[in-house]
Amino acid sequence: MQPIRVEEVQTALNRFANQDVYLHLETTNGAYASHHNERFFSAGAYIRNGRIRFSRGKIVGKGPYRVGLRLDFGWVYAEGLTDWEVTDKGQLLLAGHDYEGKLAVALQLSYEPF
Amino acid sequence: MERHILVVFPHPDDEAFGVSGTLALHAENGTPITYACLTLGEMGRNMGKPPFANRETLPLIRKKELEDACKIIGIKDLRLLGFRDKTIEFEDEELLSDRIGAIIAETNPSLIITFYPGYSVHPDHDACGAAVIRAVERLPKEKRPTVHCVAFAKNCEQELGKPDIVRDVSSVIDKKMAAIQAHRSQTEGLMKAASKRGGDALAWLKTERFWTYKWKKVL
Numbered sequence: 001m002q003p004i005r006v007e008e009v010q011t012a013l014n015r016f017a018n019q020d021v022y023l024h025l026e027t028t029n030g031a032y033a034s035h036h037n038e039r040f041f042s043a044g045a046y047i048r049n050g051r052i053r054f055s056r057g058k059i060v061g062k063g064p065y066r067v068g069l070r071l072d073f074g075w076v077y078a079e080g081l082t083d084w085e086v087t088d089k090g091q092l093l094l095a096g097h098d099y100e101g102k103l104a105v106a107l108q109l110s111y112e113p114f
Numbered sequence: 115m116e117r118h119i120l121v122v123f124p125h126p127d128d129e130a131f132g133v134s135g136t137l138a139l140h141a142e143n144g145t146p147i148t149y150a151c152l153t154l155g156e157m158g159r160n161m162g163k164p165p166f167a168n169r170e171t172l173p174l175i176r177k178k179e180l181e182d183a184c185k186i187i188g189i190k191d192l193r194l195l196g197f198r199d200k201t202i203e204f205e206d207e208e209l210l211s212d213r214i215g216a217i218i219a220e221t222n223p224s225l226i227i228t229f230y231p232g233y234s235v236h237p238d239h240d241a242c243g244a245a246v247i248r249a250v251e252r253l254p255k256e257k258r259p260t261v262h263c264v265a266f267a268k269n270c271e272q273e274l275g276k277p278d279i280v281r282d283v284s285s286v287i288d289k290k291m292a293a294i295q296a297h298r299s300q301t302e303g304l305m306k307a308a309s310k311r312g313g314d315a316l317a318w319l320k321t322e323r324f325w326t327y328k329w330k331k332v333l
């Protein structure tokens with residue numbers, strides 16, 4: 001993956017608008033967060049291959065970045081995004097890596113199920 | 115000497131830190147080892163710094179790392195069960211135990227190594243251990259293989275007592291370190307931190323600890 005370049009990510013997001021696409025969205029502190037620090041409240045969420053359709057996708061921020069996708073009846077949102085990649089299948093992968101390089105958040109779009 | 119050892123863990127690299135020395139010792143003695151790994155660690159958080167892996171490429175990278183680690187340890191029979199990381203506790207419990215039970219029936223192990231359910235921190239570890247115990251409990255008591263469990267929850271010694279098996283693996287520490295290093299995507303950062311800590315980390319790695327699972331009395 002490469003550090004996010006806003007304009008290129010915006011162009012990539014636009015390619016997925018107004019059609020059925022598959023979403024991978026996750027946030028995580030890791031399963032060991034509360035083991036290493038008992039006062040740490042561990043939380044996370046994950047959806048893989050949720051089928052969505054958005055009319056407008058936008059990346060904002062100065063880095064780490066935020067991405068929001070406007071659905072017909074709602075929103076998809078992620079913050080803390082730092083790196084991006086377009087795979088050879090045309091999938092858009094966005095990820096946020098923390099200061100130790102560990103994945104903390106991922107937002108990915110694909111035309112076919114992941 | 116054991117007849118056959120079956121290792122059941124949910125993630126590539128679960129075998130490296132806690133049991134690879136024990137397994138290397140058994141392999142050197144000529145004991146066949148089957149390792150059933152439930153997932154490919156698809157949800158691992160270490161991607162390299164700068165990232166050389168991503169969510170979609172990580173499973174393939176970890177599969178190769180696992181195969182390399184098995185070669186180093188001397189595990190010749192690696193079974194990838196194809197479940198998905200972080201979902202084990204949500205799986206059909208019977209299906210999990212059926213899959214593990216089939217491997218037990220096929221390989222007829224004298225010893226099984228897995229996580230101690232309830233004392234292994236990661237939900238996948240606990241669910242994996244529980245599935246193994248359920249599968250073995252289906253066998254009549256006299257036919258059950260011994261089960262050695264790894265546990266590392268903070269309360270494990272308090273509730274389970276001291277581990278009844280404490281094995282010095284310093285004679286195979288080179289293999290163990292190489293197995294840990296084979297899981298480079300996940301262990302590189304950790305090993306850097308450990309080398310800063312120095313001697314106590316190495317001393318800890320030279321000893322492996324197990325709790326023999328005690329079967330509940332039939333009511």
Ligand SMILES: [Zn+2]
Nearest residue numbers: 125128236239
């Ligand atoms: Zn694990």
